[in-house]
Amino acid sequence: LNIPADSILDHLLPSYDYIVVGGGVSGLVVANRLTENPNVTVLVFEAGELDSSPEAVTVPGLIGHGGFVPPYNWNLTTTPQEFLDNRSRDYGQGHVVGGGSILNGLVMTRGAKAEYDAWETLGNPGWSWRGLLPYFKKSENFSAVVSPEYQNTLHIHPHMSVHGTDGPVGVGYPSFFYNQSTKFLRGIHELGVPVLSDPNAGVAAGATIVPSSILAWNQSRADGRRSYLDPVLDRPNLHLATQQTVTRILFVNETSTGQSPFEALRRAYAVEFVTLGDLHRWQVPCGKEVILAAGSVLSPALLQVSGVGPASVLEDLQVPVVLEIPGVGQNFQDHGMVQAFYNYTEPGLFSANNLTGDTLLNVQEQYLANHTGPWTQPLISTVAFISLFNLSRLLDHAPNPSVIGSNFDHKAALRLGPDAHPTIVEGYAHQLRALLSLVLNPAVAVLEIMADSIGTLSVVMQHPLSRGTVRALSSDLLSGGSVAPNIHLDPRYCSHDLDCEFLRYGLKLNDRIIKTKHMKELKPAPAYPWNDACNDTLLTETIKARIQTEFHPVGTTAMMPLAHGGVVSPRLVVYGTANLRVVDAGIIPILPAAHIQSAVFAIAEKAADLIKEDYDTFQPPTPAPNSIPLGPGDPHTPSGSPEPQG
Numbered sequence: 001l002n003i004p005a006d007s008i009l010d011h012l013l014p015s016y017d018y019i020v021v022g023g024g025v026s027g028l029v030v031a032n033r034l035t036e037n038p039n040v041t042v043l044v045f046e047a048g049e050l051d052s053s054p055e056a057v058t059v060p061g062l063i064g065h066g067g068f069v070p071p072y073n074w075n076l077t078t079t080p081q082e083f084l085d086n087r088s089r090d091y092g093q094g095h096v097v098g099g100g101s102i103l104n105g106l107v108m109t110r111g112a113k114a115e116y117d118a119w120e121t122l123g124n125p126g127w128s129w130r131g132l133l134p135y136f137k138k139s140e141n142f143s144a145v146v147s148p149e150y151q152n153t154l155h156i157h158p159h160m161s162v163h164g165t166d167g168p169v170g171v172g173y174p175s176f177f178y179n180q181s182t183k184f185l186r187g188i189h190e191l192g193v194p195v196l197s198d199p200n201a202g203v204a205a206g207a208t209i210v211p212s213s214i215l216a217w218n219q220s221r222a223d224g225r226r227s228y229l230d231p232v233l234d235r236p237n238l239h240l241a242t243q244q245t246v247t248r249i250l251f252v253n254e255t256s257t258g259q260s261p262f263e264a265l266r267r268a269y270a271v272e273f274v275t276l277g278d279l280h281r282w283q284v285p286c287g288k289e290v291i292l293a294a295g296s297v298l299s300p301a302l303l304q305v306s307g308v309g310p311a312s313v314l315e316d317l318q319v320p321v322v323l324e325i326p327g328v329g330q331n332f333q334d335h336g337m338v339q340a341f342y343n344y345t346e347p348g349l350f351s352a353n354n355l356t357g358d359t360l361l362n363v364q365e366q367y368l369a370n371h372t373g374p375w376t377q378p379l380i381s382t383v384a385f386i387s388l389f390n391l392s393r394l395l396d397h398a399p400n401p402s403v404i405g406s407n408f409d410h411k412a413a414l415r416l417g418p419d420a421h422p423t424i425v426e427g428y429a430h431q432l433r434a435l436l437s438l439v440l441n442p443a444v445a446v447l448e449i450m451a452d453s454i455g456t457l458s459v460v461m462q463h464p465l466s467r468g469t470v471r472a473l474s475s476d477l478l479s480g481g482s483v484a485p486n487i488h489l490d491p492r493y494c495s496h497d498l499d500c501e502f503l504r505y506g507l508k509l510n511d512r513i514i515k516t517k518h519m520k521e522l523k524p525a526p527a528y529p530w531n532d533a534c535n536d537t538l539l540t541e542t543i544k545a546r547i548q549t550e551f552h553p554v555g556t557t558a559m560m561p562l563a564h565g566g567v568v569s570p571r572l573v574v575y576g577t578a579n580l581r582v583v584d585a586g587i588i589p590i591l592p593a594a595h596i597q598s599a600v601f602a603i604a605e606k607a608a609d610l611i612k613e614d615y616d617t618f619q620p621p622t623p624a625p626n627s628i629p630l631g632p633g634d635p636h637t638p639s640g641s642p643e644p645q646g
């Protein structure tokens, strides 16, 4: 049931088994899988609306060429970036059913096997490549269909044993590629970097055509909503509540368990929300679990305003402490990116820049008539994932990863100041060890170079050593009327110097790439400063002025031991709670060298199985009425209609 936004109070059940907070990628996967059992009820709260299928969302060739469709973006910004140029950056995140998968660039990559094995090494049994591969496969409906011409010139030969063909998310290849894709792959090959026929089979370092999240049959976007929600929205046990912003999760103390380090587990008994055009807070109780899927930025903020987070943050917010968990909102990681435009001047070249006037009309007509042609081609299909081995081989002075090693002063490297919690520092030390082994692995990338359809070679750091933070600035996320101003989002890009250093080497590598025989045929005319790759000072300044997000935030509710700054257990349960899970990108402990949506789909598939397992094998938890309310201001709503809160 899609509950009408303006009359939600007339439609809500008195209570739900599961309440999912956030109807983005992860939330919709879990809601779909849990409601396969007709005996459980699930309510999904989503702050955004259902998209109206505008071409800017559905047509691959239009995505990323204009801004975001305004209501579908949270309009978040970062704090001024002190390790860059002291400017803040826009930070687009999906505010729409389907979340980031409605805005994203369609790239579907997984990274290397070793990336996931590192998650397991960090204390998470079952979260290795082997543990996740069945879920990568379960989520996708992979089509290897591509014309024989492209198969050969672009080396597209997927390994079908690692792909699923009957999952919900369409994954495939466009029916059209621009000529620059061939030139780029050949240029990279000239440099001795391998060309991969399938980047998603466990070895991810090399140049490659990436599969896209598109439906092969009509060459349009495949997203979380169309894959996991639309086909099951008529299930009577699945309720979707759009344009409803969750403002808090409410807890009671469970009977003491004697479990260390928490005296008593906290039970999430209800979710508080604000409905469209209303100032009241309403509550809906849940019988089994609250499942947090609000994304890496907003899930930690919601935990904090609900009293779960670092002591200092809870104190600043003046919220009653439910659980002190230092890692909530820490360990933020993102792929920082610099876009470098190379302006191919070859007169006969056809690129997405040529889609104007009559050409554009013809291309549009072709796409609408038979789903072929340049509009099927996403902005990004052709990339090179560069390992440290290849970077060192191709450049005179490659970055020295030994500084990541075990003798390093972790606390100083974090640059979090004297108040950094010891568990965060300890967790960082463990991550650095895992990162060192990743960057030295020739199957793993340290840089991504994305050759897009308009002549940009964007350079992206793949294993950042910097760690940022997310913090709620007010105990009321809607203070002042909107959420964005109440979020302190500080990626702390390049707080570790090596991150910017890697980008500088990436730009030097670009210079080598455009000077290869095949790329020279495009007649690149790099604009200043990309034409001066020898000037390190200039490159560093430019990087610092131009770094922006690749939209891959993770780590803020990391799946790691509590003693290492983690927030959730390997079963994704928030430490110290009986029934609160996080299933979104925030649980990723270390960013893989990949675009992350395929991992998020897989994580959520696995999360759904974990939840099902727990409730099949264990007695359903005692309902909330037997529990003790945490204190004034948290009135308990045992049953009946949702109640307004002051």
Ligand SMILES: Cc1cc2nc3c(=O)[nH]c(=O)nc-3n(C[C@H](O)[C@H](O)[C@H](O)COP(=O)(O)OP(=O)(O)OC[C@H]3O[C@@H](n4cnc5c(N)ncnc54)[C@H](O)[C@@H]3O)c2cc1C
Binding pocket: 021, 022, 023, 024, 025, 026, 027, 045, 046, 047, 048, 092, 093, 094, 095, 096, 097, 098, 099, 100, 101, 103, 104, 105, 106, 107, 108, 109, 244, 245, 246, 247, 293, 294, 295, 296, 298, 299, 302, 550, 551, 552, 584, 585, 586, 594, 595, 596, 597, 598, 600
């Ligand atoms: C512009 C952009 C481009 C990207 N490009 C790619 C790409 O090409 N390839 C790739 O692999 N990945 C890409 N990504 C990343 C990918 O889309 C995300 O990793 C993925 O969407 C994360 O899923 P999630 O479930 O963690 O969060 P989301 O998908 O962001 O879902 C969170 C949902 O929770 C909702 N929500 C948040 N707070 C509340 C609240 N308080 N109350 C109610 N609802 C709430 C949000 O509105 C949102 O719908 C891109 C992301 C963006 C934004």
